[in-house]
Amino acid sequence: MYTFSSRLKTFAVILMVLGILGIGYSFFTAPKTIEDVEKILKEQEDHHGGHGAASHHPDATAATTQEVHAPEANQKNATDHVIHDNQDHAENIEKHTTGSVDEPVTHNADTTQNMAADQDVHDNVAHTEMGQNHAADAHGHDAHAGETAEEHAAHAHEGHDAHADHAAHQKHLEHVLHQLQNKPWAAVYVACIFFMLISLGVLAFYAIQYAAQAGWSPMLFRVMEGITAYLLPGSIIFFVLLLCACFHIGHNGLFVWMDKDVVAHDHLIQGKSGYLNIPFFLIRAVIFLAGWNLYRFLSRRNSIANDDANDDSLYKKTFKMSAAFLVFFIVTESIMSWDWIMSVDPHWYSTLFGWYVFASFFVSGITTIAMITIYLKSKGYLEYVNTSHLHDLAKFMFGISIFWTYLWFSQFMLMWYANIPEEVTYFVTRIEKYNLPFFGMLAMNFVFPVLILLNTDFKRLTWIVVMAGIVILCGHYIDFFNMIMPATVGDQWFIGAGEIGAILFFLGLFIFVVFTALTKAPLMLKRNPYLEESKHFHY
């Protein structure tokens, strides 16, 4: 039996306390009113001397634009601008026409849109380069039909001239206020879903090992069961967060489609409201979370009961259950990714998104198994686990990392290549505003593991696997960060007290729950048809 070392327990508690302090601080310092936002933007302006001023003075905007872009005025950057200006310009026109036809939209429908100030900067460039063609093009996507293209273009241009207007400034401030109020919520949400999905990834891996009748892994089943113990507390906290978002508790505006004012002015979201509505959303969440936790509960119960059984009937039951769970899992996982991750960008859609999210948390889950196995082995608890088991886990880390990259690239490249405005905005925002995290995670999740875990001998060295594991886990946290943040906080992102606090809190909770669960049952199964094979597994 494993005993939870008191030092590790203290460490987990310290992490949780520090995490709560960080989360509390970020909630406490989030701006409450528009005046706060104005102050914050003033400060930013003093620091960077940039965008804040632009929205006040249209003339100054042009000047700033030239200053900002002058040093980069080579061919390469010019195209960059053409691409994204095109984009921003179309969006902006849509926004302005909306504003002029209907009553002013308070909360911008598409939160992935850049700050109004930024749009000013780029729009001016777009104007000089693009002229009226794009205004006319954008008309094709505009929901407000009934006017001719010329009229639309005229409207759009008037809109630009009116940027100096106080109303536009107020709108911008309100937009930033929403982003800043979302920030602490988004930080908690990302960390919460990340750790919950790690646990789910391990559960899927466990079910696969059962269903595939793997001969090497029964030695690690108890470790996996320990990790999946986090699924229940993790999903309860996660569900509470979803409720907070659904009922707008504490300015939680993570899901913009839940805002009735926004939906009233957004034809695209209206069209999706048959699927994206709060009751159905919550029902789906309950079914998914309940289904996963049910399998986890039953398989764990069978696994412990099987230790004292006289025949293999419980094993067979778990085998059948695992196969059924995997079917349920792959369907719910896909829908889950649309609901909880893709719907923060309700204007955007991608068909392979579910697989992409799956690969991300699956590789994180396998990495977690490897790291906890190494820890327990180093403490002398896993007698029969040898370097071959480690080697197999490292191979999975390596392979699924490449699989993740394959899906990431397939999603990115198809949209980049076709460059259709309504879907490419997703990547434009990320490349413009999240350049380092967006491409940094590619280095962490692909280049590093591929180069380090390619070597057979390296896959057997614990310190290499631990190092690669830490990089992979950090990389996939950033992956989830990149999926959620651009839509909820936009360019106000920062990895500060709130984000780090949330990671520490959930890490502490994760360690606490997982290692407590590990003490509940012997770390090695007593009976399993593949137990002997697993004991003597060598590669």
Next chain:
Amino acid sequence: MSNKVLHVLYNDDDVLMDAVKKTRAAHHHIEEIYTPFPVHGLDKAMGLEPTRIAITSFLYGLVGLSVAVTMMRFIMIIDWPQDIGGKPSFSYIQNMPAFVPVMFEMTVFFAAHLMVITFYMRSKLWPFKKAENPDVRTTDDHFLMEIAAHGDVDQLVSFFENTGAVEIKVIEKH
């Protein structure tokens, strides 16, 4: 000067493995072992060096990647940077996503094919090569160990009789 070798035949791979271990322990030099199929762990028991073919493959992959990058950079960016459907041909990095499929395939192509060719060359395999089979049964159901015979041949033969050999032949090799 003629050279004597022993051809020791076995009909079971477990017996063969045991015999290899005993032979190594008695410090007799194993020239070669012929088996009809791969015997797991035989190379370790014989004390053969691990293969370096994976390393060559990695290097060939890097060559393939460089070839792909150099080729496409020259053709698409330097030599004739056309505007093809609005793709940014201003620099390699800007149009890189479109080149990745080719980069990937070229890497795999070079890594795989050059590794196979390396294998053929190192193993001296080619069409019309004369087969070096000492006994036709080794391609079907027998295992043959070839031992260099120095000194007392009779003593050597009796040593191998004790290892479970089904047949021992002393052969003059030129």
